[in-house]
Amino acid sequence: MDTEAESRLSDQTIWLIAVRDQRDRASFVRLFEFYAPRLRSMLARSNCTGAAADDIIQDAMLKVWHKAEQFDPGRATASAWVYRIARNCHIDVIRRTSRPIPEALKVEEPPDHDAASQITLNQEAQKLRQALDSLSADQREVIVQAYMGDLSHSEISDNTGLPLGTIKSRIRLALEKLRHEMKDLRSQ
Amino acid sequence: MNDITHHIPPRLIRAYASGSLPKSFSLVVAAHVSMCDECRARLEAEEFAGGAVLDTLAPASSDNYELLARTLAALDTPPLAEPQTHGAAGIYPAPIMQALKGRPPRWRPLGGGIRQTILDSDSEGSVRLLYIPPGSAVPDHGHNGLELTLVLQGSFHDETGSFGVGDVEVADADLDHTPMAGEGMPCICLAATDARLRFHSFVPRLLQPIFRI
Ligand SMILES: [Zn+2]
Ligand SMILES: [Zn+2]
Numbered sequence: 001m002d003t004e005a006e007s008r009l010s011d012q013t014i015w016l017i018a019v020r021d022q023r024d025r026a027s028f029v030r031l032f033e034f035y036a037p038r039l040r041s042m043l044a045r046s047n048c049t050g051a052a053a054d055d056i057i058q059d060a061m062l063k064v065w066h067k068a069e070q071f072d073p074g075r076a077t078a079s080a081w082v083y084r085i086a087r088n089c090h091i092d093v094i095r096r097t098s099r100p101i102p103e104a105l106k107v108e109e110p111p112d113h114d115a116a117s118q119i120t121l122n123q124e125a126q127k128l129r130q131a132l133d134s135l136s137a138d139q140r141e142v143i144v145q146a147y148m149g150d151l152s153h154s155e156i157s158d159n160t161g162l163p164l165g166t167i168k169s170r171i172r173l174a175l176e177k178l179r180h181e182m183k184d185l186r187s188q
Numbered sequence: 189m190n191d192i193t194h195h196i197p198p199r200l201i202r203a204y205a206s207g208s209l210p211k212s213f214s215l216v217v218a219a220h221v222s223m224c225d226e227c228r229a230r231l232e233a234e235e236f237a238g239g240a241v242l243d244t245l246a247p248a249s250s251d252n253y254e255l256l257a258r259t260l261a262a263l264d265t266p267p268l269a270e271p272q273t274h275g276a277a278g279i280y281p282a283p284i285m286q287a288l289k290g291r292p293p294r295w296r297p298l299g300g301g302i303r304q305t306i307l308d309s310d311s312e313g314s315v316r317l318l319y320i321p322p323g324s325a326v327p328d329h330g331h332n333g334l335e336l337t338l339v340l341q342g343s344f345h346d347e348t349g350s351f352g353v354g355d356v357e358v359a360d361a362d363l364d365h366t367p368m369a370g371e372g373m374p375c376i377c378l379a380a381t382d383a384r385l386r387f388h389s390f391v392p393r394l395l396q397p398i399f400r401i
Contacts, residue, residue, distance in 0.1 A: 012243075025260070032256050037247030044248060058259050066267045075232060079239030087207045087238075095211060098271060100218035102228065103282035128240050147238040148245070149208040170229030178233050 009122055012078035020068040031078070032061055039086050045148045048090065056093060060086040074117035077125050083147075124175045131182045143182070192354035196220050196227050196336075198234075200358075205234035212313035212380040215283055216336040216356065219378055222281035223354045279340045279353075284317075284378060293317050300324060313382035320344065320369040320377075328366040333382040335359040337367070342375035344368060 009017075012034055018027035036057050043053040063085050071081055091099045135143065196217055203209040204217040221228045274290035276282045287307040295303035303319040313333075320326060322342065337344075337357045344351055346365040351357050359365060369375035 025263070028263070029256065029260070032259060033252070035242075036252045036255065037250070038242050038245045040248035040250055040252075041245040042242060054255050058255060058262070061259050062262055062267065065263055077236060077239050079243050080232070080236040081239070083238040083242050084205075084235045087205070091207045098286075100211075100215040100283040100286065102218045102231070103222035103276060125236070125240065128237060129243070132240055132244060143237075144241055144245075146202060147206050147234075147241040149203075149206045170225055174226075174229040174233035175236060177230075178237055 009073065009118060010077060010079070010125065012082075013073050013122075016064070016068065016071055016078040016081070017073060019065065020071050028061075028065060031064065031082075035082050035086075036061065039082075042086065042148050043090065046090070052093075056086065056089050060089045063089065074121060077121070120172060121175075124172060124179075128175065128179050128182075131179050135182070191352065192224050192226070194349070194351055194355035194357060195224065196230075196356055197358060198230060200336075201227060201230050202234045205231055205238055210312045210382055211310075212308060212315035212382065213334070213336055215287055215307065215315050216338050216378055216380045218283035219281050220338050220354070220356055222276070222283060279376060284340075287315075295319055300327075302326065307378075313380060315378065315380040318375075318377050318379050320367075320375040322369055322371050322374055325366050325368040328364065330364040331359055331361055331381065333361065335379065335381045337380075338378040340376045340378060342373035343370035344375045344377070345370065 012031060015024075015027035015030045015034075018024040019031065039057050039060060040049075040053055043049070043056060048056065060082065064082060067085070071078070076084075088099055088101065132140065132143065200209060200213065200217060201221075204214055209217065217227075217231075221231055272290075274282065274285040274288070277285050277290075280288065284307075288305075293305040295305055298304050301321040301324050305317040307315045307317065309315075317340075318326070318337075320342075335358075337351070337359070339351050339353050339355050341353060343353070344367045346357070346367045348357070348359075348363065348365065350370070357367075
């Protein structure tokens with residue numbers, strides 16, 4: 001993979017930025033067409049199908065539209081952001097109550113135009129994707145289960161004052177750690 | 189905030205990100221992440237990985253056309269007002285204030301000067317605030333499952349180490365311990381369990397059903 005490809009934002013992230021900045025409906029349709037079928041697969045793993053899945057997908061995609069101004073491509077990819085939103089929607093439906101979520105960091109600058117952190121984060125995204133692709137089918141299934149876990153079963157069992165830049169560099173460090181853990185899995 | 193030394197174990201952060209952590213522990217994770225940038229970064233990294241896995245899922249072959257039309261038709265409808273949210277207050281980060289519904293804790297005496305406020309309790313586990321006077325001990329106990337304790341004010345120590353504001357102790361079935369509050373401020377912590385505690389002394393055992401520990 002060449003450096004130029006690595007530094008390019010994913011299509012999904014570009015569409016989400018267009019939704020955020022231009023309220024662009026065509027880009028929203030592209031996001032929907034990409035994520036709806038994948039969210040349906042994710043939900044099916046928790047035995048959530050049919051109309052119940054439709055409702056969660058619609059709820060999640062409407063939140064993507066309405067909360068787009070909170071999306072910061074220097075901190076998350078579009079997929080990470082949609083994953084979080086869809087998970088929260090699903091859990092709120094299962095528990096019929098809002099899930100405890102961390103307090104938001106006080107945003108000290110509007111989330112945009114931090115090109116350097118967007119590019120490094122995107123390079124991390126590519127590397128993580130490569131680490132995922134290099135796993136055997138069995139190992140990949142372990143990872144998929146860890147992140148797409150069966151919710152129906154698993155149910156049994158102040159502002160910190162730090163500038164955003166600190167969080168961003170820590171996310172990169174945490175991602176590197178995570179990637180190396182994934183590599184360790186491969187060498188087992 | 190920078191001297192947090194006991195963090196949420198990564199596997200629990202991943203379980204929170206993927207939605208598979210029981211509700212009682214989710215509150216401890218959300219509260220600790222509100223106080224700890226390191227675990228916030230780890231959580232965002234886990235969500236990043238979740239997004240990468242989502243990308244690789246085989247798309248379900250269902251026809252989404254009608255759902256897309258319905259969703260597009262709803263774009264211009266203003267979203268329903270979010271349920272009222274409560275921000276951080278004093279020593280309590282926002283997720284705890286949310287669980288308290290914005291009100292100060294209503295402490296109930298547990299004996300020995302120790303007080304508690306149950307935030308949530310069901311068949312899967314419970315989560316409560318504990319108030320322990322300086323120098324007092326929580327009776328010696330073991331755990332049937334997992335116990336997470338997040339310090340919000342003061343400190344405590346036990347056989348495994350000492351825990352200050354922001355620190356989380358992770359205790360499992362192997363640990364028998366007698367947490368003792370440090371001197372100075374009373375120790376206030378958020379404690380979650382997924383199973384009942386086992387007290388070793390006779391009196392707390394009698395109290396157990398009454399106080400739902
Ligand atoms: Zn931490
Ligand atoms: Zn304990």
